Amino acid sequence: MIHPQAIIDPSAQLHETVSVGPFTIIGPDVTIDEGTVIGPNNIFKGPTRIGKNNRFFHFCTIGEDTPDLKYKGEPTELIIGDNNTFREYSSVHRGTVQDAGKTVIGDNNLIMCYAHVGHDCFVGNHCIMSNSSGLAGHVHLSDWVIVSGFSAVHQYCHIGPHAFVAGYSAVFQDVPAFVTVQGAPAVPRVINAEGLKRRGFASEDIKAIQTGFKTLYKKKLSLADATAELKKLAETNEHVKVLYESVAHAKRNIVR
Numbered sequence: 001m002i003h004p005q006a007i008i009d010p011s012a013q014l015h016e017t018v019s020v021g022p023f024t025i026i027g028p029d030v031t032i033d034e035g036t037v038i039g040p041n042n043i044f045k046g047p048t049r050i051g052k053n054n055r056f057f058h059f060c061t062i063g064e065d066t067p068d069l070k071y072k073g074e075p076t077e078l079i080i081g082d083n084n085t086f087r088e089y090s091s092v093h094r095g096t097v098q099d100a101g102k103t104v105i106g107d108n109n110l111i112m113c114y115a116h117v118g119h120d121c122f123v124g125n126h127c128i129m130s131n132s133s134g135l136a137g138h139v140h141l142s143d144w145v146i147v148s149g150f151s152a153v154h155q156y157c158h159i160g161p162h163a164f165v166a167g168y169s170a171v172f173q174d175v176p177a178f179v180t181v182q183g184a185p186a187v188p189r190v191i192n193a194e195g196l197k198r199r200g201f202a203s204e205d206i207k208a209i210q211t212g213f214k215t216l217y218k219k220k221l222s223l224a225d226a227t228a229e230l231k232k233l234a235e236t237n238e239h240v241k242v243l244y245e246s247v248a249h250a251k252r253n254i255v256r
Contacts (some may be wrong), residue, residue, distance in 0.1 A: 145165075
């Protein structure tokens with residue numbers, strides 16, 4: 001159902017099952033697929049592509065121009081997958097031509113109140129961004145990442161799968177897979193064991209990841225030596241291999 005007080009550009013493409021609340025504005029070059037529910041007082045700007053069964057509460061700003069000073073009005077893009085929830089006052093900006101020209105959000109993510117996804121970010125699947133958390137431009141969140149409330153991630157940082165950023169943290173370097181970080185600047189604490197248990201990881205796999213964490217952080221090895229030892233451990237466990245690869249391919253060094 002489209003509320004009569006919603007404003008929708010004639011060129012916007014909405015599936016017939018999309019619901020739009022009052023005072024929402026949907027601009028040109030916006031495509032929204034079936035089953036998506038949009039509450040009141042939201043703003044959508046294109047080029048933006050939104051998948052199926054998403055939920056936007058109210059006062060969300062989706063697909064707006066980035067405030068990055070390099071942006072000169074180029075037709076960059078926002079792509080959102082399926083089954084995502086965007087809570088009140090959350091915001092997502094489109095990309096810049098200095099990167100891939102698009103911001104991408106995958107499937108089954110929860111973007112909570114006042115959370116912000118900056119330009120050229122990539123957010124995987126099953127991620128949670130808690131209240132007032134923020135991603136600067138060019139940040140990559142892998143699958144199953146949690147960014148807790150009032151935490152911020154510096155531009156170009158990569159956060160590995162199943163990592164956990166504790167509340168009020170400031171992340172300035174890459175966070176390896178499975179690692180919990182906390183503080184400003186954020187430092188590694190433990191592995192995200194509770195999260196792994198909830199997602200059905202076997203106890204022997206969690207122990208293997210813990211061994212990898214100790215190798216990386218507790219043995220007082222140089223990063224080069226720790227990475228080399230971690231590579232050997234990765235040959236015996238697929239999850240340790242994920243940990244190793246997130247360290248070996250770090251873009252901004254790793255929290256340490």
